[in-house]
Amino acid sequence: MHSVCRYIKVGSGEFGDVLYGRLISTGQLIAIKALKKGKTDKYALIQEAFMFQLANETAYVPRYQGLAPIKLLGEKYLEWGLICEFVGEANIPQPYDFRLTLKAAQKEMCTIELALQWIFTCARIVHAVKEFHKMGMLINDIKADNILLKPLGNGYHPIFIDFGLASIGEGITLALEVTDSNRAKILKEYSHIAPEVLFGGETNVNSDIFSLGKALSLVSDAFPIAAFKAIVSRCTLWNVSERPSIDELLDGFQWVADSIVQR
Ligand SMILES: Nc1ncnc2c1ncn2[C@@H]1O[C@H](COP(=O)(O)OP(=O)(O)O)[C@@H](O)[C@H]1O
Ligand SMILES: [Mg+2]
Numbered sequence: 660m661h662s663v664c665r666y667i668k669v670g671s672g673e674f675g676d677v678l679y680g681r682l683i684s685t686g687q688l689i690a691i692k693a694l695k696k697g698k699t700d701k702y703a704l705i706q707e708a709f710m711f712q713l714a715n716e717t718a719y720v721p722r723y724q725g726l727a728p729i730k731l732l733g734e735k736y737l738e739w740g741l742i743c744e745f746v747g748e749a750n751i752p753q754p755y756d757f758r759l760t761l762k763a764a765q766k767e768m769c770t771i772e773l774a775l776q777w778i779f780t781c782a783r784i785v786h787a788v789k790e791f792h793k794m795g796m797l798i799n800d801i802k803a804d805n806i807l808l809k810p811l812g813n814g815y816h817p818i819f820i821d822f823g824l825a826s827i828g829e830g831i832t833l834a835l836e837v838t839d840s841n842r843a844k845i846l847k848e849y850s851h852i853a854p855e856v857l858f859g860g861e862t863n864v865n866s867d868i869f870s871l872g873k874a875l876s877l878v879s880d881a882f883p884i885a886a887f888k889a890i891v892s893r894c895t896l897w898n899v900s901e902r903p904s905i906d907e908l909l910d911g912f913q914w915v916a917d918s919i920v921q922r
Contacts, residue, residue, distance in 0.1 A: 666691065666732065669747065669754055672804070674699045674823060675736065679745055679752045688749050689724060690820075692741040693732055701737055703823070708741050710822035714796065719787035719819050721746050746807045746818045757803040758877065760815065765881050774882045775916055776814045781875050781891075782912040784817045788871055789905045791819075792864055799824040799831055799862045801870035802851040803877055830861035854897055865899045872902070887915045 666680035675694035682689055694704055704726070714720040721744040729740035747754035767773060784806060791798055798805075800821055808815035824831065837845055837858055849857055853869035856862050872894020879891040890911035893903050903911065 667752060669745075669752055672821065672823075674703070677754075678732065679747075688745040688752075689742050690721065690745040691727075691729060691732070692743070693729055693736040694740070695735055696737055699737070701739070704737055704739060704741065707823050707825075710796065710825040710827070711741060711743065713794065713827070714791060714819065714822060714825070716794065717787065717790040719790060719817055721818055721820060746809055746820070755807040755809050755815075755818070757806050757808050757874075760808045761877060761881055769882070771919055771922075772813070774884065775919060777878050777882055778887060778912055778916050778919075780808065780815045780817070781878050782909055783815070784875065785871065785905055785908045785912070787817050787819060788867060789909070791825075792867070792905065795828050797826050797830060797862050797864070797867055798822070798870075799826060799867065800851075801867055801874055803874045806874060826862070830863045830866070832859065832861055833857070853899075855899060864905075865902050868894050868902045868905070868908075871908075884915060884919065886918065887912075890915070 666678040668676050669679045669690070670677040675692060675698065678691045678693060680689055680691055681687065692707075708723075708726055711720065711723045715723045724742040724744070726739045727742050728738060729736060730738055732740070745752065761777075764773060764777065788798065788801065798819065800823065805819060805821035807818040807820055809818055833849075833852065833856060835845060835849070835857060845857060846854070851870045851873040853862075853866035856866045872891055875891045875894065879888045890903065890908060893901065894908070896902055
């Protein structure tokens with residue numbers, strides 16, 4: 660069983676907080692996902708833990724350490740929390756945030772090397788989703804907030820951190836009541852979710868592609884190379900059959916990278 664000493668809140672989402680701590684037994688740095696009572700329940704925690712453990716077969720997830728009692732953290736959380744590797748700058752501590760990393764890159768002088776580095780980072784993100792889909796797993800909630808970018812060589816290695824809505828084998832529906840009066844608000848608030856899912860359909864590979872395209876568009880807006888923007892924007896077409904497959908995206912990025920190098 661894990662005992663945790665010293666913890667600091669490093670992130671929060673809709674259902675809980677993520678705390679940073681150190682295991683007393685080994686001194687190892689960890690993230691504790693603590694879900695809030697009332698917002699969710701133990702079944703959701705077990706479901707997420709199960710998905711997290713499965714996704715650990717890939718190299719795109721923080722190392723999963725199990726569930727541990729976290730009563731010490733206070734009454735507002737469920738009694739157990741999900742423990743995994745902390746993916747971030749340990750001294751501060753700060754997660755390797757997607758948006759902040761991209762913002763810092765935009766402050767640098769835009770060189771071919773920098774653009775290539777980000778196109779390859781996008782390719783790695785797509786490759787991660789390919790691996791999850793190969794396992795029969797849908798993420799169902801792909802967005803920049805749920806992807807950390809760990810520095811690796813000249814670029815970044817994506818780490819997916821949120822499996823709260825992930826499913827195996829079949830899609831899920833979001834229980835959203837869409838009416839004429841809340842339609843605009845929902846489209847804005849859940850802008851990363853494919854429209855066919857917002858309007859009651861089941862998630863599937865194509866709805867993950869939609870969300871992926873939304874996240875990647877942050878990068879293609881920062882490096883507005885025409886062919887790069889074009890392939891990324893196809894992911895978010897409302898017509899599902901016009902969205903590219905994962906392999907088309909990967910080929911497209913390779914083509915864009917090759918054409919920049921040959922310029
Ligand atoms: N393993 C981790 N290492 C570092 N930071 C993390 C880790 N997991 C989550 N975070 C931080 O906490 C935030 C919320 O985590 P997330 O799992 O997405 O919670 P929620 O399901 O509530 O959205 C993330 O956006 C990230 O900044
Ligand atoms: Mg999240």
